[in-house]
Amino acid sequence: MDLLLDAVVIGVLLGCFYAAVSLGLSVSFGLLDVPHVAHPAFLVMASYAVFFLNDRFDIDPLLAGLMITPLLFLFGLVAYRLYYETFEKRGSDAGVRGIAFFFGVAFIIEVLIILQFGVDQRSVTATYIGKAWRIGDMRIPLRLLVAFAVAAGLTILLSLYLSKTFMGRAIRAVAQDQEALRLMGANPVKIKQWAFGIATAVLGIAGALLIIVAPVDPILDRAYIGRTFCVVVMAGLGSMTGTLIAAIILGVVETIVLTLFGASWAPAISFAMLLGVLAIRPQGLFGRRS
Amino acid sequence: MKRRTFLGGTIAAAVVGRTSGVVAEQPPIKIGMSMAQTGGLAGGGKASQLGIEIWRDDVNAKGGLLGRKVELIVYDDKSSASETPAIYSKLLDVDKVDLLFAPYATVPTAPLMPLVKQRGLLLMGNFSFQVNSKVGHDMWFNNAPWGPADSWAAAFLDLGQKAGGKTMALLAADQEFAQNLAVTAKAVAKKLNMSVVFDQAYPPNTVEFSGILRALNAAKPDIVYVASYPPDSAGILRAVNEIGVGDNVKIFGGGMVGLQFAAVMENLGSLLNGVVNYNTWLPEPNMYFDGTKAFFDAYTPRAKEAKVDPLGYYLAPFGYASGQLVEQAIKAVGSLDQKAIAKYLHGNEHKTIVGPIAFSADGERKDTATLMAQFRGIKDKNVEQFRSPGKQVILFPERLKSGELITPFEAART
Numbered sequence: 256m257d258l259l260l261d262a263v264v265i266g267v268l269l270g271c272f273y274a275a276v277s278l279g280l281s282v283s284f285g286l287l288d289v290p291h292v293a294h295p296a297f298l299v300m301a302s303y304a305v306f307f308l309n310d311r312f313d314i315d316p317l318l319a320g321l322m323i324t325p326l327l328f329l330f331g332l333v334a335y336r337l338y339y340e341t342f343e344k345r346g347s348d349a350g351v352r353g354i355a356f357f358f359g360v361a362f363i364i365e366v367l368i369i370l371q372f373g374v375d376q377r378s379v380t381a382t383y384i385g386k387a388w389r390i391g392d393m394r395i396p397l398r399l400l401v402a403f404a405v406a407a408g409l410t411i412l413l414s415l416y417l418s419k420t421f422m423g424r425a426i427r428a429v430a431q432d433q434e435a436l437r438l439m440g441a442n443p444v445k446i447k448q449w450a451f452g453i454a455t456a457v458l459g460i461a462g463a464l465l466i467i468v469a470p471v472d473p474i475l476d477r478a479y480i481g482r483t484f485c486v487v488v489m490a491g492l493g494s495m496t497g498t499l500i501a502a503i504i505l506g507v508v509e510t511i512v513l514t515l516f517g518a519s520w521a522p523a524i525s526f527a528m529l530l531g532v533l534a535i536r537p538q539g540l541f542g543r544r545s
Numbered sequence: 546m547k548r549r550t551f552l553g554g555t556i557a558a559a560v561v562g563r564t565s566g567v568v569a570e571q572p573p574i575k576i577g578m579s580m581a582q583t584g585g586l587a588g589g590g591k592a593s594q595l596g597i598e599i600w601r602d603d604v605n606a607k608g609g610l611l612g613r614k615v616e617l618i619v620y621d622d623k624s625s626a627s628e629t630p631a632i633y634s635k636l637l638d639v640d641k642v643d644l645l646f647a648p649y650a651t652v653p654t655a656p657l658m659p660l661v662k663q664r665g666l667l668l669m670g671n672f673s674f675q676v677n678s679k680v681g682h683d684m685w686f687n688n689a690p691w692g693p694a695d696s697w698a699a700a701f702l703d704l705g706q707k708a709g710g711k712t713m714a715l716l717a718a719d720q721e722f723a724q725n726l727a728v729t730a731k732a733v734a735k736k737l738n739m740s741v742v743f744d745q746a747y748p749p750n751t752v753e754f755s756g757i758l759r760a761l762n763a764a765k766p767d768i769v770y771v772a773s774y775p776p777d778s779a780g781i782l783r784a785v786n787e788i789g790v791g792d793n794v795k796i797f798g799g800g801m802v803g804l805q806f807a808a809v810m811e812n813l814g815s816l817l818n819g820v821v822n823y824n825t826w827l828p829e830p831n832m833y834f835d836g837t838k839a840f841f842d843a844y845t846p847r848a849k850e851a852k853v854d855p856l857g858y859y860l861a862p863f864g865y866a867s868g869q870l871v872e873q874a875i876k877a878v879g880s881l882d883q884k885a886i887a888k889y890l891h892g893n894e895h896k897t898i899v900g901p902i903a904f905s906a907d908g909e910r911k912d913t914a915t916l917m918a919q920f921r922g923i924k925d926k927n928v929e930q931f932r933s934p935g936k937q938v939i940l941f942p943e944r945l946k947s948g949e950l951i952t953p954f955e956a957a958r959t
Contacts, residue, residue, distance in 0.1 A: 261759050269753050366583075373852045374587035375808030376775060380926065385816065387787035396755055396787040469752055470779045470812055474585065478750040514756035518747035519719050 261393055262514040263507055268399035270506025271406035272468055274499040276461045276479060277486040278409055282454035284484070285493035286430040287447050289338065290354045295476035295483060296361035297455055301327060301462025302377075302471045303368055309379040316379045317405070320463025324456045331455025334360070335448045361476060368473040378470035402464045406499065409460060414495040416453070426450040430493055481522075485529045491542020501540055504528070573616035574609070574881065576601075576871075577642030578671075579632040581649050584624025588775070588806050590649040592854040593671060594619060596864025597646065599843050604868065610875050618642055622653050629653045633660060643881050646867060647671045649860065651722050658682060667883040669867045670908065672860060674722055677908050684887040685908035688867040690825050690899070692913025697823060698730035698770065700917045700941040701799040704821065705768035706737055708795040708952040714743035714766035716757065716773070716781070717800075723772035726800040730770050742766050751777060754784035762788070767795050769954075775803030782816045794954045798822040804920075805859035807928050814925030819957030821950065824916045826858045826899055827937045829947040836898040840865055856931055866897035917941040919950060919957065 276298055283291040301323060308319035342353050383401050387394040417423035425446045428436050433443040465471060486505055490497035505525055512521045532540060578597075581590030601615050609615055618640050622628040629648055636642045645661065647654045647670045654673040661668045662682040670676070670687035675694050677685045691697060702713065713734050717727035724746065734741055743764035747757060754777070761769065769790060773781055778801040790797060798820040803809045805824055810817060826832055844857050854861070871886065873895050878885040894903040903911045918937040923930065930936055938948035951957040 258759060258763060262756050265753065265755050272752075369583060369587070373808075374583070374591065375806060375854070376588075376779060376803070376812060377808065378779065378812040385783060385786050394788050396784070399753070399755075469783070470776065470809075472585075472776065475776070510753070510756045513747070513751070514760045518745050518751065518757055521751070522748050 257392065258514055259511070262511045264393065264395065265399065265514075266507030266510035267503055268395070268403045268506070269510055270503030271499070272399065272402035272464055272502075273482060273486055273506055274502035275402060275406035275409055275464050277483040277498055277502055278406075278413055278495065279454040279457040279461060280483050281487045281490065281493060281495060281498040282413070282426070282457070283451055285487050285490075285498075286426060287450055287454075288430070289335070289343075289447075289451065291357055291454075292354055292480060293357040293361040293364065293476075294454075294458075295479035296364040297327075297330075298458050298462050298465055298479065299471055299473070299476045300364050300368065301458045302466040302475075303372055303462075303473075305459075305463045305466055306372075306377045306379055306471070309381075310377075316381050316463045316467050317401070317460070320460040322459075323462075324459035327459050328452045328456035331452035332448055334455065335451035339444060339448070365473050365476065372473070374473060376470040376472045377466070379466050381467065384467060398467050402468055405460060405464055406502075409457065410495055410499045413453075413457065417495065422446070422449060426453075427493075481526070485526060489529050489532050489539055491536075491539025494539070494541040497539065497541025504540075571613045573614040574611070574644070574875075575616050575618055575640065575642040576644045576646055577618045577633070577636030577640055578646035579620045579622035579629050579636075579648045579653065581624040581653065582621035585775075586624035586650050586653070588808070588854060589672070589860050590624070591851070592848070592857045593649045593860040593864040595844065595847060595851060595853050596840075596857070596861035597868055599840065599847065599861075600865045600868030600872075603843075604872055610872060611879070611881070622648050624650075624653065626652045626656050630656050630660060633657050637664070637666075644871060644883070644886075645669070647673065651676055651725075655721075658685070661685070665883070667887050669871060671867065672863065674725055675909075682908070683891075683906070684883065686870065686887075686890055686904055687909050688863045688870070688902075690863075690910055690914035690916075692910040692915065693905075694725075694909075695729045695733050696913035697726060697800065697915055698733040700913070700915065701770060701796070701821065701823075702730065702733050702737055702739065702768065704917060704940055704950055705796040706739065708950060710739070710767035710795045712740050712742045712764075712766050713768045713770055714761050714764055715741055716743070716745050716747065716761060716769065716771045718772060718774050718777055719746040719748050720774065722802070723774065723800065726772040730772070730799070739768070747777070749774070749777075751780070754780045755788055758784045758788045758790070762791050765791065765793055767793055769794055769797045770799040771797070772800035773802060775806065775809060778803035779809060779813060782813055782820070786816050790954060792953055792955055795952045796821050796950065797954045799917075807854045807856040807931065810856075810923075810931055811926060811928040814927070815923055817920040817923045818959070819920065819951070819954050821917055821919045821940065824859065824918050824937065825914075826862050827916060827918055827939060828858070828932055829918075829934050829937070829939050829945070831939070831945045831947060832900075834898055834900050835896060837862065840898050855928060858931075862899050866899045866902065869897045870895050870902065912942075914942065914945070916945060919948075921951070921957070 280294045283289045304323045305319040308314045383397040386397045429443045429446045436443050486502045490501035509521045512524045580594045581587045620632045649671045651673045658680040667684040672689040717723040874886040874889040905911045918939045
């Protein structure tokens, strides 16, 4: 029973971490329909930037994540413009070619990281890494508590931004009907570019969490392609709170299976759950039926 | 007399001149290999390659082999087993190499074994684990110090049993190398009448180990044998630090890959304290042989320049030793006849910078030289500390030992 309770608590925390690394994809893939398979590569790149600032200037990883956020926003604007001009603008098969584009970008990022930082694992130091919070017999790693708090904060911020601000509502509108938006006199490409910038900027903090939770290496992005897409699709494309809840479900199920039923089963159960959800609710847990 | 001497000298000079002309014209001896320069194994692959390159430069500085320069032809196998068969076919059929060195690690090497056996070629292995056990190729030689298949687990569990351990927990990555270790560990535990109270294989890319560790603690083992890969090794040790493993654990570690690499050790810092883990070379007093110090003097600046593992203890000297093995064999047989070279390697003991090497019939070391060492007094964020003796105290084998096990594990962590 203690083990089950432990597994649920750790699972919720781990799920929040999964949510944090998936939120950007929820915007770029969920709302904008951009087949952004380079999302985890952008995430790992952000982690390396955090590592650089932490290692060289001894800056706290979370603060470093905040510091690189504007740069990532600009990077996102440029990346989307490049994608739009070279692929999306050209026609109906842009989706498939877009996947090729983003896979290419992901490989280029991997190689650039290897050239700059080498192939070794990198990690950061902070007061909350390597320590645990003790409640009775239970010990909760502080780094996961940090991930929990930051993920919850990010979700709330992003949800508020998308529902309360003019630009946020425009982003949601572009996801629903681009042509209608054009008729209203707004340029959907510019709004999508802005949204892609936001999706990439979020990776500053997410990248910091990635390297806080575990060490990173240049090809770690490959491990997160499945997880992040699983979370976003299970949540229902474009739902921020849905992303948080789906990620928590994934985290809890994964940890319970890891702890109580045998670690080998964990990935299979997670993806079986995704297939199950899609079979019953093709629009995802929190997506609206189109 | 003077005239005769002059004449003799002239003839000698002409002969020498002609001979050196022949040397200059002779094509180099080509040694071909693939190496993990990118992908998950690249950290080790690059260090190993640098070790082999230092040997090449040394041997060429001494005039080469059989009067010919040595040239290395190396391709990146991206750490992938699917790349190596095509690369080695190219090395043989297009590049026409004279000798083959295996890529770093078990998985990229395994698919090459049928190829070299079929063509009757010598393959100098590079840290594979038991790839020849089922193939039975008599021209395979492993440069790694593993020795018999079960020696790795036997050394660790023996230390645990001597410390009073009666039960074992086994935590292994769900991948070939770690599972091989796990299988031998279970067999050794059975021999030692040790009960296995926890046995888990975890999938690659597991992010968080707190849950697994809690389940492991609930089984209250005396010995915890871990067979993990680099990303997981760091995750497991972090979780150990946060969750703890209980006072009953006498010894922890065994087969954790990654704790041999400078970047990982530097990152983990004090979390390493107390862990007993396998290794291959360490800067302890009994580990220096003829040429060892000179090798590391050459390696250190070159590693810095090439952004390769700054310590290079785990693989680089063994890459150099691979070169020394073929160098000694080629000089002894006086040709590149691979059968003769293999026969010589099987029949003799060879002096290398990692100590004397003798091979058994399966091409593995006759006696294991795999070290079991305990991390002690490690501080955070300091890679240079690992160059000093006493930071990884060798507990096994007896002939290389530099200290005794500190137990229980929790006591050794401080």
